[in-house]
Amino acid sequence: MTKRIAVITAGLSQPSSTRLxxxxxVAAVQRRLVEKGVDVEFEVHELRDTAxxxxxxxxxxxxxAKLDAVIQSVTTADGLIAVTPIFTTSYSGLFKSFIDxxxxxxxxxxxxxxxxxxGSERHSLALxxxxxxxxxxxxxxxxxxxxxxxxxxxxxxxxxxxSSLPERIERAAGELAALVETSDRSSRIIDPFALPAxxxxxxxxxxx
Amino acid sequence: xxxxxxxxxxxxxxxxxxxxxTEHERIKALVAIAKKAEEVGLDVFALGEHHNPPFxxxxxxxxxxxxxAQTEKLILSTSTTLITTNDPxxxxxxxxxxxxxxxxxxxxxxxxxxxxxxxxWFGKDIRDGIELAIENYALLHRLxxxxxxxxxxxxxxxxxxxxxxxRPLDGVPPFVWHGSIRSPEIAEQAAYYGDGFFANNIFWPxxxxxxxxxxxxxxxxxYGHGTAAQAIVGLGGQAxxxxxxxxxxxxxxxxxxxxxxxxxxxxLEDFTEQTPLTVGSPxxxxxxxxxxxxxxxxxxxxxxxxxxxxxxxxxVLEQLDIxxxxxxxxxxxxxAVNRPADVPEGPTHAALVEAAxxxxxxxx
Numbered sequence: 001m002t003k004r005i006a007v008i009t010a011g012l013s014q015p016s017s018t019r020l021x022x023x024x025x026v027a028a029v030q031r032r033l034v035e036k037g038v039d040v041e042f043e044v045h046e047l048r049d050t051a052x053x054x055x056x057x058x059x060x061x062x063x064x065a066k067l068d069a070v071i072q073s074v075t076t077a078d079g080l081i082a083v084t085p086i087f088t089t090s091y092s093g094l095f096k097s098f099i100d101x102x103x104x105x106x107x108x109x110x111x112x113x114x115x116x117x118x119g120s121e122r123h124s125l126a127l128x129x130x131x132x133x134x135x136x137x138x139x140x141x142x143x144x145x146x147x148x149x150x151x152x153x154x155x156x157x158x159x160x161x162x163s164s165l166p167e168r169i170e171r172a173a174g175e176l177a178a179l180v181e182t183s184d185r186s187s188r189i190i191d192p193f194a195l196p197a198x199x200x201x202x203x204x205x206x207x208x
Numbered sequence: 209x210x211x212x213x214x215x216x217x218x219x220x221x222x223x224x225x226x227x228x229x230t231e232h233e234r235i236k237a238l239v240a241i242a243k244k245a246e247e248v249g250l251d252v253f254a255l256g257e258h259h260n261p262p263f264x265x266x267x268x269x270x271x272x273x274x275x276x277a278q279t280e281k282l283i284l285s286t287s288t289t290l291i292t293t294n295d296p297x298x299x300x301x302x303x304x305x306x307x308x309x310x311x312x313x314x315x316x317x318x319x320x321x322x323x324x325x326x327x328x329w330f331g332k333d334i335r336d337g338i339e340l341a342i343e344n345y346a347l348l349h350r351l352x353x354x355x356x357x358x359x360x361x362x363x364x365x366x367x368x369x370x371x372x373x374x375r376p377l378d379g380v381p382p383f384v385w386h387g388s389i390r391s392p393e394i395a396e397q398a399a400y401y402g403d404g405f406f407a408n409n410i411f412w413p414x415x416x417x418x419x420x421x422x423x424x425x426x427x428x429x430x431y432g433h434g435t436a437a438q439a440i441v442g443l444g445g446q447a448x449x450x451x452x453x454x455x456x457x458x459x460x461x462x463x464x465x466x467x468x469x470x471x472x473x474x475x476l477e478d479f480t481e482q483t484p485l486t487v488g489s490p491x492x493x494x495x496x497x498x499x500x501x502x503x504x505x506x507x508x509x510x511x512x513x514x515x516x517x518x519x520x521x522x523x524v525l526e527q528l529d530i531x532x533x534x535x536x537x538x539x540x541x542x543x544a545v546n547r548p549a550d551v552p553e554g555p556t557h558a559a560l561v562e563a564a565x566x567x568x569x570x571x572x
Contacts, residue, residue, distance in 0.1 A: 056474045056478075059471075059473030060411065060412075060469070060473050060474060060479075062411070062412040062413060064474070192419065193392040193419075193423045194392070195392055195393060195396060199393060199396070200342075201342065201393075201396050201399075201400035201401070202400070203339070203361070
């Protein structure tokens with residue numbers, strides 16, 4: 001069965017280096033899965049395209065049809081590639097707002113590859129002090145390698161002592177591909193009216 | 209089919225002129241609105257319950273009792289009564305008293321309340337919301353049906369041999385609706401008891417409520433109260449009208465744009481497309497609401513929100529004239545067309561008394 005991976009990219013400019021990183025991650029993950037003989041398709045969502053809809057959802061409490069389609073694509077995927085620019089020490093406001101309008105239970109056990117871009121390599125730890133805890137809170141299954149790309153990484157790389165961007169992309173892609181290969185999330189049937197275990201319409205203790 | 213209005217009792221500044229009614233003015237306006245509802249031939253006036261500004265309706269039975277004394281036919285209801293933070297014993301007493309004073313023109317809609325701080329103000333925790341709604345209603349249900357109640361639960365002090373007074377009028381408790389926006393537990397509860405289920409329906413797309421009501425209908429049948437089509441369903445709605453539809457849009461837009469719930473968000477055009485809010489000519493409102501039964505099945509009660517977001521009393525009363533004189537009479541006819549004979553009418557005290565007598569007859 002074909003696996004489905006959702007990609008969210010929160011870059012704001014056109015063209016965006018965040019989208020560029022997302023595309024590189026997609027290509028690497030695809031290669032790994034094809035090697036394993038796994039069919040995969042990607043659904044890429046530029047959050048900029050739903051920025052107004054996300055704000056309206058925050059204000060009204062419901063997603064319009066356009067945003068709902070994106071949320072469904074993300075929450076029912078076998079894996080997620082999430083890439084954001086780092087603004088003022090953390091993920092962008094648009095990225096966080098999008099996460100905020102998703103049901104907090106909906107990303108449980110989702111294989112996630114986190115990526116971020118920034119002007120300086122000094123912000124690379126934002127992946128591990130902001131992005132990673134966010135997905136941990138959501139009970140997602142985030143792969144150990146996060147991929148940060150500073151402006152300098154698109155050239156030779158700033159620091160000869162660390163691994164290059166292509167190497168980091170390959171390592172992270174291998175980790176995500178391994179989890180997606182066994183993920184059955186996209187074939188699960190979700191019952192929106194599932195009652196909590198043990199629920200009784202007359203209550204429990206003493207209410208009979 | 210019953211038609212009426214429901215209000216949240218907000219005190220909101222009129223964005224077109226910056227004036228804000230006093231609490232006293234708003235309270236008196238609510239009474240005028242209720243009386244107008246009866247005058248223009250509506251069936252139901254439902255009042256919210258809140259314990260925080262900008263809302264004034266903290267004491268619904270006081271106000272509904274006052275309105276009962278000045279009306280003849282209007283059914284007085286709530287939207288909603290807080291089954292979580294109120295003592296179910298006090299609800300049993302207050303609404304039974306109101307039921308007597310109003311000669312049966314009373315029903316109640318249970319709701320949980322979504323304002324976090326209100327719970328601790330009444331010694332409760334919002335995280336227990338569902339559990340409180342389930343347990344408190346289980347007690348209330350017994351208090352209205354059993355003369356002496358022994359009871360022990362998790363949230364309230366135990367009762368031994370307690371009798372709630374006055375006993376319900378003619379031995380028939382007020383009809384109960386359960387209101388919920390998204391919780392299947394509450395739809396399940398309404399279905400279990402064979403009570404009504406009310407979907408607020410005004411802030412979100414109808415598809416969401418269609419699924420929830422579909423679930424309630426299915427469970428109503430499962431619990432043996434009748435077929436799914438016979439379940440008792442109420443819907444909220446929202447409209448603003450003028451003879452010429454562009455005038456309605458122009459008049460309502462400033463209120464929409466500043467409205468506490470959806471202001472500064474989607475455009476009026478997007479919101480009217482996505483939700484049941486209808487701003488336009490009376491005919492547009494008729495068309496929109498006549499189509500509701502196609503989505504939700506034949507139902508029993510349609511309530512409109514007409515008096516929020518700082519709309520002045522004069523405007524609200526004019527809107528009620530249009531609603532009562534031009535819209536509802538047509539909707540009554542539309543809803544009657546091809547309505548199956550076995551689908552119940554909206555609940556009334558007289559019908560409940562008759563049903564109770566029939567039950568006794570069968571069991572003899």
